[in-house]
Amino acid sequence: MTDTTAGTRETETPHLSLSRRPLNVVIPGGTGHLGRIVAGHLHAKGNAVTVLSRSGAVAPWHVVSWNGADLDDWARDLEDADVVINLAGRSVNCRYNAGNRREIVESRIRTTELLGEALSRLSRPPRLWVNASTATIYRHSLDREMDEANGELGGQEPNAPDSWRFSIEVATRWERAFFAANTPNTRKIALRSAMVMSAAPGGTFDILLRLVRFGLGGACGSGKQFVSWIHENDFVRALDYLVEHEEFKGPVNVASPNPLPNEDFMRILRKAWGASVGLPASKWMLEVGAFFLRTETELILQSRRVVPGFLSASGFEFRFPGWHSAAQDLVRRWRRQ
Numbered sequence: 001m002t003d004t005t006a007g008t009r010e011t012e013t014p015h016l017s018l019s020r021r022p023l024n025v026v027i028p029g030g031t032g033h034l035g036r037i038v039a040g041h042l043h044a045k046g047n048a049v050t051v052l053s054r055s056g057a058v059a060p061w062h063v064v065s066w067n068g069a070d071l072d073d074w075a076r077d078l079e080d081a082d083v084v085i086n087l088a089g090r091s092v093n094c095r096y097n098a099g100n101r102r103e104i105v106e107s108r109i110r111t112t113e114l115l116g117e118a119l120s121r122l123s124r125p126p127r128l129w130v131n132a133s134t135a136t137i138y139r140h141s142l143d144r145e146m147d148e149a150n151g152e153l154g155g156q157e158p159n160a161p162d163s164w165r166f167s168i169e170v171a172t173r174w175e176r177a178f179f180a181a182n183t184p185n186t187r188k189i190a191l192r193s194a195m196v197m198s199a200a201p202g203g204t205f206d207i208l209l210r211l212v213r214f215g216l217g218g219a220c221g222s223g224k225q226f227v228s229w230i231h232e233n234d235f236v237r238a239l240d241y242l243v244e245h246e247e248f249k250g251p252v253n254v255a256s257p258n259p260l261p262n263e264d265f266m267r268i269l270r271k272a273w274g275a276s277v278g279l280p281a282s283k284w285m286l287e288v289g290a291f292f293l294r295t296e297t298e299l300i301l302q303s304r305r306v307v308p309g310f311l312s313a314s315g316f317e318f319r320f321p322g323w324h325s326a327a328q329d330l331v332r333r334w335r336r337q
Contacts, residue, residue, distance in 0.1 A: 023243070026081045026126075028052040028066070028111060029088030031059075033203050034132075034196055038085060041236040050077050052088075068111045075118040081126045083243055086115055089132060101166060108132075108174045116181025125186050128243060131178045133190040135228050135255055135306040137171035142224060147309030148192075148253055167302075175251065187249050189242055194228035194255035194306055196235045197326060199333035208269060209334060217270050217278030223263030225303035228255045231320035231329070238308075241316055253308045258322050265323060272327035 023042075030039045030051030039061055043049045049061035052074055056065050066074040068088055078084060090100075090107040112131060119125050138146040139154035146152065155168040175190050197205040211217045230238075235254060242248050260268075270278050308316070320326035 023047045023082040024050075024080060025083045025085060026050045026052065026077055028068070028084070028086045028115060029132075030085075031055055031057045031063075032087060032091075033198070033200065035087045037196070037198055037200065037232055038087065038236060038239065041239075050081075052077070068107065069114065071114065071118055075121070078115075078118055078126065079122050080124050083128045083130065084115065084119070084126045085130045085239070086112065087132045105170055105173070108170065109177045112174060112177045113181070116178070116183060119186060120182045125183060128187045128189070129181075129183060130189045130191060130239070130242065131174075133175055133178075133192045133251065134167075134171050135192050135194045135253065135304050136167045136302070137175070137192060138304065138306055139168075140225075140303050141305040142226065142303050145259070145305050145307045146253075147307050148251055149309055151253075151306070179250075187246065189248055190251040191239075192251050192253045192255075192306070193235070194230050194253075194259075194304065196232055197229050197330055198232040199330045199337060200232075201337070205330055206334070208266075209273065209331070212266070212270050212273050212275050212278060215275070215277070215279060217266050217273075217275060218280030219263035219266060220280070221262070223261060223266075223280070225262050226259045226305040227262055227265045228259040228304040228306040229265075229323065229326075230254060230256050231318075231326045234318050234320055237319070238311060238316065241311070241314075245314070247314075248310065252310050253306055254311070255306045255308050256318065256321060256323070256326070257307055257312055259305050259307065260323055268323050269327050269331075272324075272331045 022045075025042050025047050027035060027039055027049065028051075029035050030049075031053045035051065039049050039051055039059070043061045051059060051061060051063050052066045053063050054066065054068060057063060064074045064077055066072060088107060088111040090103045115129070119129065137153055138151045139156070141152075153168065153172065155165050155172075178190055179188065181188075195204045197203070199205060208217070234256070238254050242252060266278060270276070320329065
Protein backbone atom coordinates (compact mmCIF):
# COMPACT_ATOMS: atom_id res chain seq x y z
CA MET A 1 0.00 0.00 0.00
CA THR A 2 1.45 3.35 -1.03
CA ASP A 3 1.61 5.97 1.69
CA THR A 4 -1.25 8.33 0.89
CA THR A 5 -0.60 10.48 3.98
CA ALA A 6 2.81 11.68 2.82
CA GLY A 7 3.58 15.26 3.71
CA THR A 8 4.11 18.15 1.38
CA ARG A 9 6.98 20.43 0.62
CA GLU A 10 6.23 23.47 -1.49
CA THR A 11 8.60 24.05 -4.40
CA GLU A 12 8.90 27.81 -4.27
CA THR A 13 11.90 29.51 -2.68
CA PRO A 14 11.96 28.41 0.97
CA HIS A 15 11.04 31.05 3.53
CA LEU A 16 11.44 31.13 7.29
CA SER A 17 8.33 30.50 9.37
CA LEU A 18 9.76 31.59 12.71
CA SER A 19 12.26 34.36 13.30
CA ARG A 20 15.70 33.62 14.63
CA ARG A 21 14.81 35.15 17.98
CA PRO A 22 14.81 32.74 20.96
CA LEU A 23 11.77 30.50 20.83
CA ASN A 24 9.36 29.35 23.49
CA VAL A 25 9.35 25.55 23.08
CA VAL A 26 7.23 23.02 25.00
CA ILE A 27 8.33 19.37 24.93
CA PRO A 28 5.90 16.75 26.27
CA GLY A 29 7.90 13.63 27.04
CA GLY A 30 11.15 15.57 27.23
CA THR A 31 12.71 13.44 29.97
CA GLY A 32 13.30 10.33 27.86
CA HIS A 33 16.56 9.56 26.06
CA LEU A 34 15.64 11.47 22.90
CA GLY A 35 13.81 14.18 24.84
CA ARG A 36 16.93 15.03 26.84
CA ILE A 37 18.94 15.36 23.62
CA VAL A 38 16.36 17.70 22.06
CA ALA A 39 15.78 19.76 25.21
CA GLY A 40 19.51 20.13 25.81
CA HIS A 41 20.14 21.25 22.23
CA LEU A 42 17.35 23.83 22.24
CA HIS A 43 18.28 25.10 25.70
CA ALA A 44 21.94 25.52 24.68
CA LYS A 45 20.81 27.72 21.76
CA GLY A 46 19.14 30.13 24.16
CA ASN A 47 15.53 29.05 23.67
CA ALA A 48 13.05 28.96 26.54
CA VAL A 49 12.37 25.25 27.05
CA THR A 50 9.51 23.77 29.06
CA VAL A 51 9.34 19.99 29.48
CA LEU A 52 6.10 18.23 30.42
CA SER A 53 7.08 15.26 32.53
CA ARG A 54 5.38 12.49 34.49
CA SER A 55 8.43 12.16 36.74
CA GLY A 56 9.06 15.81 37.63
CA ALA A 57 12.77 15.38 36.90
CA VAL A 58 15.24 18.12 37.81
CA ALA A 59 16.77 19.81 34.75
CA PRO A 60 18.41 23.10 33.68
CA TRP A 61 15.12 24.05 31.99
CA HIS A 62 11.56 24.46 33.23
CA VAL A 63 9.82 21.17 34.09
CA VAL A 64 6.04 20.95 34.54
CA SER A 65 4.22 17.88 35.83
CA TRP A 66 1.52 16.18 33.76
CA ASN A 67 0.04 12.70 33.67
CA GLY A 68 -0.39 12.55 29.90
CA ALA A 69 -4.06 11.69 30.29
CA ASP A 70 -5.96 14.70 31.66
CA LEU A 71 -6.19 18.41 30.92
CA ASP A 72 -4.73 20.34 33.83
CA ASP A 73 -2.65 23.39 34.70
CA TRP A 74 0.10 22.26 32.30
CA ALA A 75 -2.05 23.39 29.37
CA ARG A 76 -1.36 27.04 30.30
CA ASP A 77 2.25 26.59 29.22
CA LEU A 78 1.06 25.99 25.66
CA GLU A 79 -0.42 29.48 25.39
CA ASP A 80 2.00 31.73 23.47
CA ALA A 81 4.41 28.85 22.84
CA ASP A 82 6.09 29.02 19.43
CA VAL A 83 6.63 25.29 19.01
CA VAL A 84 5.36 22.09 20.64
CA ILE A 85 7.50 18.97 20.16
CA ASN A 86 5.67 15.90 21.43
CA LEU A 87 8.04 13.02 22.21
CA ALA A 88 5.81 11.27 24.75
CA GLY A 89 5.45 7.50 24.49
CA ARG A 90 6.42 4.34 26.31
CA SER A 91 9.61 2.71 25.05
CA VAL A 92 9.07 -0.08 22.52
CA ASN A 93 12.19 -1.84 23.83
CA CYS A 94 10.14 -4.42 25.72
CA ARG A 95 8.25 -7.68 25.24
CA TYR A 96 5.01 -7.14 23.33
CA ASN A 97 2.72 -8.78 25.87
CA ALA A 98 -0.85 -7.54 26.32
CA GLY A 99 -0.04 -5.08 29.11
CA ASN A 100 2.95 -3.53 27.35
CA ARG A 101 1.05 -3.30 24.06
CA ARG A 102 -1.73 -1.41 25.79
CA GLU A 103 0.75 1.01 27.39
CA ILE A 104 2.61 1.55 24.11
CA VAL A 105 -0.62 2.42 22.29
CA GLU A 106 -2.20 4.56 25.01
CA SER A 107 0.98 6.48 25.83
CA ARG A 108 1.16 7.66 22.22
CA ILE A 109 -2.40 8.06 21.07
CA ARG A 110 -3.90 9.43 24.29
CA THR A 111 -1.15 12.04 24.75
CA THR A 112 -1.49 13.10 21.12
CA GLU A 113 -5.28 13.42 21.41
CA LEU A 114 -4.86 15.30 24.69
CA LEU A 115 -2.45 17.81 23.17
CA GLY A 116 -4.81 18.31 20.24
CA GLU A 117 -7.66 19.05 22.63
CA ALA A 118 -5.52 21.47 24.63
CA LEU A 119 -4.26 23.30 21.53
CA SER A 120 -7.77 23.65 20.10
CA ARG A 121 -8.80 25.64 23.18
CA LEU A 122 -5.96 28.17 23.07
CA SER A 123 -6.39 31.82 22.16
CA ARG A 124 -2.81 32.00 20.89
CA PRO A 125 -1.81 28.49 19.77
CA PRO A 126 1.72 27.53 18.71
CA ARG A 127 2.74 28.14 15.13
CA LEU A 128 4.08 24.60 14.85
CA TRP A 129 3.31 21.21 16.40
CA VAL A 130 5.91 18.51 15.78
CA ASN A 131 4.79 15.03 16.81
CA ALA A 132 7.01 11.98 17.07
CA SER A 133 6.32 9.15 14.65
CA THR A 134 8.56 6.37 13.38
CA ALA A 135 10.23 5.05 10.24
CA THR A 136 8.81 1.66 11.25
CA ILE A 137 5.57 2.71 9.56
CA TYR A 138 7.01 1.59 6.19
CA ARG A 139 7.00 -2.01 5.04
CA HIS A 140 9.88 -4.42 5.51
CA SER A 141 12.00 -3.49 2.50
CA LEU A 142 15.01 -5.17 0.97
CA ASP A 143 14.24 -4.22 -2.61
CA ARG A 144 14.05 -0.42 -2.61
CA GLU A 145 14.22 2.77 -0.59
CA MET A 146 11.19 4.31 1.08
CA ASP A 147 10.70 8.08 0.92
CA GLU A 148 7.66 10.18 1.83
CA ALA A 149 6.24 10.38 -1.69
CA ASN A 150 6.61 6.75 -2.78
CA GLY A 151 7.04 4.79 0.44
CA GLU A 152 4.69 1.89 1.09
CA LEU A 153 3.11 1.51 4.50
CA GLY A 154 3.68 -1.86 6.10
CA GLY A 155 1.48 -4.43 7.78
CA GLN A 156 0.58 -6.55 4.76
CA GLU A 157 3.91 -8.31 4.21
CA PRO A 158 3.55 -12.08 3.69
CA ASN A 159 4.62 -14.07 6.76
CA ALA A 160 5.31 -10.91 8.77
CA PRO A 161 5.49 -11.66 12.51
CA ASP A 162 2.66 -10.36 14.66
CA SER A 163 5.04 -7.95 16.42
CA TRP A 164 5.80 -6.23 13.09
CA ARG A 165 2.10 -5.73 12.36
CA PHE A 166 1.59 -4.36 15.85
CA SER A 167 4.34 -1.74 15.44
CA ILE A 168 2.91 -0.56 12.14
CA GLU A 169 -0.61 -0.44 13.58
CA VAL A 170 0.67 1.74 16.42
CA ALA A 171 2.46 4.06 13.99
CA THR A 172 -0.55 4.49 11.68
CA ARG A 173 -3.00 5.07 14.56
CA TRP A 174 -0.56 7.53 16.11
CA GLU A 175 -0.34 9.62 12.95
CA ARG A 176 -4.09 9.36 12.37
CA ALA A 177 -4.76 10.81 15.84
CA PHE A 178 -2.24 13.57 15.22
CA PHE A 179 -3.61 14.76 11.88
CA ALA A 180 -7.21 14.43 13.07
CA ALA A 181 -6.62 17.05 15.79
CA ASN A 182 -8.55 20.27 15.13
CA THR A 183 -5.69 22.80 15.04
CA PRO A 184 -6.25 24.90 11.89
CA ASN A 185 -3.83 27.65 12.92
CA THR A 186 -0.95 25.32 13.71
CA ARG A 187 1.37 23.73 11.14
CA LYS A 188 1.88 20.02 11.86
CA ILE A 189 4.81 17.70 11.14
CA ALA A 190 5.00 13.99 11.96
CA LEU A 191 8.64 12.99 12.50
CA ARG A 192 9.11 9.59 10.86
CA SER A 193 12.44 9.17 12.53
CA ALA A 194 14.96 6.41 12.08
CA MET A 195 17.01 5.19 15.05
CA VAL A 196 18.83 8.18 16.55
CA MET A 197 22.45 7.28 17.25
CA SER A 198 23.79 9.05 20.33
CA ALA A 199 26.84 8.46 22.50
CA ALA A 200 24.76 9.08 25.62
CA PRO A 201 24.21 6.06 27.91
CA GLY A 202 21.09 3.99 27.41
CA GLY A 203 20.47 4.68 23.75
CA THR A 204 20.49 2.40 20.72
CA PHE A 205 24.13 3.11 19.90
CA ASP A 206 25.19 2.32 23.46
CA ILE A 207 23.45 -1.07 23.22
CA LEU A 208 24.96 -1.92 19.81
CA LEU A 209 28.44 -0.86 20.93
CA ARG A 210 28.11 -3.12 23.98
CA LEU A 211 27.68 -6.08 21.63
CA VAL A 212 30.88 -5.10 19.81
CA ARG A 213 32.82 -4.60 23.05
CA PHE A 214 31.87 -8.09 24.22
CA GLY A 215 32.81 -9.70 20.91
CA LEU A 216 29.21 -10.22 19.75
CA GLY A 217 29.04 -7.53 17.10
CA GLY A 218 28.63 -9.70 14.02
CA ALA A 219 25.72 -9.80 11.59
CA CYS A 220 22.28 -10.28 13.12
CA GLY A 221 20.11 -12.91 11.42
CA SER A 222 20.80 -12.88 7.70
CA GLY A 223 22.56 -9.52 7.98
CA LYS A 224 20.82 -8.46 4.76
CA GLN A 225 18.13 -6.37 6.47
CA PHE A 226 18.69 -2.62 6.14
CA VAL A 227 19.36 -0.32 9.07
CA SER A 228 18.00 3.21 8.90
CA TRP A 229 19.72 5.55 11.31
CA ILE A 230 20.60 9.19 11.95
CA HIS A 231 23.38 10.80 13.98
CA GLU A 232 22.07 12.82 16.93
CA ASN A 233 23.75 15.96 15.57
CA ASP A 234 21.87 15.69 12.29
CA PHE A 235 18.62 14.85 14.10
CA VAL A 236 18.58 18.08 16.10
CA ARG A 237 19.78 20.10 13.10
CA ALA A 238 16.98 18.63 10.99
CA LEU A 239 14.54 19.56 13.74
CA ASP A 240 15.83 23.16 13.68
CA TYR A 241 15.46 23.17 9.90
CA LEU A 242 11.86 21.95 10.02
CA VAL A 243 10.99 24.52 12.66
CA GLU A 244 12.39 27.35 10.56
CA HIS A 245 11.06 26.38 7.13
CA GLU A 246 7.31 26.74 6.72
CA GLU A 247 7.12 24.76 3.49
CA PHE A 248 7.35 21.52 5.45
CA LYS A 249 4.20 19.91 6.79
CA GLY A 250 2.79 16.40 7.10
CA PRO A 251 4.98 13.30 7.54
CA VAL A 252 8.71 13.91 7.11
CA ASN A 253 11.38 11.21 7.11
CA VAL A 254 14.25 12.08 9.43
CA ALA A 255 17.02 9.63 8.60
CA SER A 256 20.46 9.46 7.06
CA PRO A 257 20.31 9.33 3.24
CA ASN A 258 22.42 6.17 3.38
CA PRO A 259 20.77 3.19 5.09
CA LEU A 260 22.89 0.05 4.85
CA PRO A 261 22.62 -3.70 5.45
CA ASN A 262 23.03 -4.87 9.02
CA GLU A 263 26.18 -6.89 8.25
CA ASP A 264 27.87 -3.76 6.84
CA PHE A 265 26.53 -1.58 9.64
CA MET A 266 28.03 -3.87 12.30
CA ARG A 267 31.31 -4.35 10.41
CA ILE A 268 31.82 -0.57 10.23
CA LEU A 269 30.99 -0.22 13.92
CA ARG A 270 33.52 -2.96 14.81
CA LYS A 271 36.17 -1.16 12.78
CA ALA A 272 35.43 2.17 14.49
CA TRP A 273 35.85 0.48 17.87
CA GLY A 274 38.95 -1.44 16.82
CA ALA A 275 37.49 -4.94 17.00
CA SER A 276 38.65 -7.32 14.29
CA VAL A 277 35.93 -9.92 14.70
CA GLY A 278 32.40 -10.18 16.02
CA LEU A 279 30.35 -13.31 16.52
CA PRO A 280 27.21 -13.37 14.36
CA ALA A 281 23.80 -14.04 15.92
CA SER A 282 21.36 -16.33 14.12
CA LYS A 283 17.63 -15.69 14.24
CA TRP A 284 17.04 -18.34 16.92
CA MET A 285 19.85 -16.90 19.06
CA LEU A 286 18.27 -13.47 18.79
CA GLU A 287 14.90 -14.90 19.81
CA VAL A 288 16.43 -16.47 22.92
CA GLY A 289 18.37 -13.30 23.76
CA ALA A 290 15.32 -11.10 23.23
CA PHE A 291 13.32 -13.27 25.62
CA PHE A 292 15.84 -12.90 28.43
CA LEU A 293 16.40 -9.20 27.72
CA ARG A 294 12.62 -8.61 27.65
CA THR A 295 12.62 -7.08 24.18
CA GLU A 296 11.62 -8.05 20.61
CA THR A 297 13.75 -9.16 17.64
CA GLU A 298 11.69 -6.86 15.40
CA LEU A 299 13.97 -4.02 16.49
CA ILE A 300 16.86 -5.84 14.79
CA LEU A 301 15.42 -8.06 12.07
CA GLN A 302 12.94 -5.77 10.32
CA SER A 303 14.50 -4.17 7.25
CA ARG A 304 14.12 -0.39 7.38
CA ARG A 305 15.35 1.21 4.16
CA VAL A 306 14.06 4.72 4.78
CA VAL A 307 15.50 7.85 3.16
CA PRO A 308 14.82 11.57 3.78
CA GLY A 309 13.22 12.51 0.46
CA PHE A 310 11.91 15.95 1.43
CA LEU A 311 14.94 17.02 3.47
CA SER A 312 17.39 16.00 0.75
CA ALA A 313 15.37 17.64 -2.02
CA SER A 314 15.25 20.90 -0.06
CA GLY A 315 19.02 21.10 0.20
CA PHE A 316 19.44 20.11 3.85
CA GLU A 317 23.08 19.12 4.35
CA PHE A 318 23.86 16.21 6.64
CA ARG A 319 27.06 16.47 8.62
CA PHE A 320 27.11 12.69 8.95
CA PRO A 321 25.53 11.29 5.78
CA GLY A 322 27.55 8.05 5.94
CA TRP A 323 27.89 5.52 8.75
CA HIS A 324 31.73 5.40 8.59
CA SER A 325 32.23 8.95 9.85
CA ALA A 326 29.21 8.78 12.15
CA ALA A 327 30.42 5.61 13.87
CA GLN A 328 33.92 7.03 14.34
CA ASP A 329 32.54 10.24 15.85
CA LEU A 330 30.17 8.39 18.20
CA VAL A 331 32.89 6.01 19.39
CA ARG A 332 35.14 8.99 20.18
CA ARG A 333 32.34 10.67 22.11
CA TRP A 334 31.49 7.46 23.96
CA ARG A 335 35.10 6.99 25.03
CA ARG A 336 35.34 10.56 26.32
CA GLN A 337 32.34 9.91 28.52
